[in-house]
Amino acid sequence: MPRRFGHIEGFPPTTEFANRQKLHDAHVHRPTQAGISGGRHEGADSIVVSGGYEDDDDHGSYIIYTGAGGNDSNTKRQIADQDIHYFSNAALIKSQLEGYPVRVTRGFGGDPKYSPKTGYRYDGLFNVVDHWTKTGNRGFQIVQFRLEQIEDFPQSPRLLVDERREGPVELRSTVVQRQVRSSAIIGRVKSLYQHQCQVCAIVIKVEGGPYAEGAHIRGLGRPHLGPDVVSNVLCLCPNDHVRFDYGAIHLSDELDVINTQTGRILGRLLVRPAHRIDMSHVAYHRSLWKS
Numbered sequence: 162m163p164r165r166f167g168h169i170e171g172f173p174p175t176t177e178f179a180n181r182q183k184l185h186d187a188h189v190h191r192p193t194q195a196g197i198s199g200g201r202h203e204g205a206d207s208i209v210v211s212g213g214y215e216d217d218d219d220h221g222s223y224i225i226y227t228g229a230g231g232n233d234s235n236t237k238r239q240i241a242d243q244d245i246h247y248f249s250n251a252a253l254i255k256s257q258l259e260g261y262p263v264r265v266t267r268g269f270g271g272d273p274k275y276s277p278k279t280g281y282r283y284d285g286l287f288n289v290v291d292h293w294t295k296t297g298n299r300g301f302q303i304v305q306f307r308l309e310q311i312e313d314f315p316q317s318p319r320l321l322v323d324e325r326r327e328g329p330v331e332l333r334s335t336v337v338q339r340q341v342r343s344s345a346i347i348g349r350v351k352s353l354y355q356h357q358c359q360v361c362a363i364v365i366k367v368e369g370g371p372y373a374e375g376a377h378i379r380g381l382g383r384p385h386l387g388p389d390v391v392s393n394v395l396c397l398c399p400n401d402h403v404r405f406d407y408g409a410i411h412l413s414d415e416l417d418v419i420n421t422q423t424g425r426i427l428g429r430l431l432v433r434p435a436h437r438i439d440m441s442h443v444a445y446h447r448s449l450w451k452s
C-alpha cells in the first residue's frame with residue numbers, strides 16, 4: 162500500500178470519525194496510536210493533534226506541533242528528550258523539505274477551541290513550514306514543527322508516493338516549498354553585499370542579474386517573532402539559506418560559521434562594516450539547534 166499524500170477521496174475536510182480505527186480504515190491516518198504517519202525517506206502524510214503532547218499549541222490555521230517521543234501516554238507529560246533523527250520527526254522534516262502536504266486530523270483531547278467534542282475530525286491539508294528544537298515545559302529537549310493550513314487545492318489532488326522510487330510519482334500538485342520572503346529590508350542587505358553570500362562568498366549570476374536570498378536570523382513568524390530589520394538579516398546563497406534555516410550551520414558569538422553536526426568551524430562570516438548584526442538574534446538562532 163503506497164503512502165498517500167493529499168486528500169483522501171470520499172473524506173473531505175470536516176469529515177468526522179468515531180475513533181482511530183475508522184481513521185485508519187479511511188486511510189486518512191493509518192497508524193492507530195502514533196500521532197505522526199510517515200517514513201524517514203517518504204515524508205509524513207498525516208498527523209493527529211489530540212492533546213497528547215503538552216507543548217502543542219493549536220492556533221487553528223497554524224499549529225505548533227511537538228514531535229514524537231519521550232512522552233508518557235498516561236500522564237501526557239514529557240519524561241525524556243526527543244530525538245530529531247527519530248523516524249517520525251525525520252518524516253515531518255522530509256515533508257517540510259519537499260513541500261509535501263500533511264493531512265491534519267484533530268481529536269477530542271486537543272484545544273477545545275479548535276477540536277471536536279468527541280471523536281476525530283479531518284481538518285484538511287497543512288504545510289510544514291518550520292521546525293526547531295527547544296527545552297519543553299518539563300525541561301526535556303523537544304522537536305517542534307510549525308504547520309500552516311493550505312488554502313484548499315482545486316480538485317482534491319492526490320500525490321501518490323511510490324515507495325520503491327522514494328519520491329512523488331506525480332509532481333503536478335506539489336506546493337510551494339519554501340517561502341522566500343522579500344522586503345525592502347532584505348533588498349537593502351542584499352545590495353550591501355552586492356548579492357555575495359556571507360557564508361561561502363559566492364555570487365550567483367543569472368540572466369537578469371545576481372541572485373541572493375535574505376535570511377532572517379531570528380524567524381519572523383510565531384513562535385520566533387524576530388523583527389524585519391537589517392540587523393536580523395543575512396545575505397545568503399540558496400544553499401546556505403537552507404543550511405541556516407534548517408540548522409545545519411549556525412553562528413558563534415565570534416561570527417564563525419559552524420557545522421552543527423560536527424561542531425567544526427567552516428570559516429568566518431563575511432560582514433561588511435555597514436552591517437551591524439544583532440548578536441541576540443544570533444544567539445537565539447543558535448539556541449534552536451544547539452542546547
Ligand SMILES: [Zn+2]
Pocket residue numbers: 358359360361362363397398399400401
Ligand atoms: Zn553560500
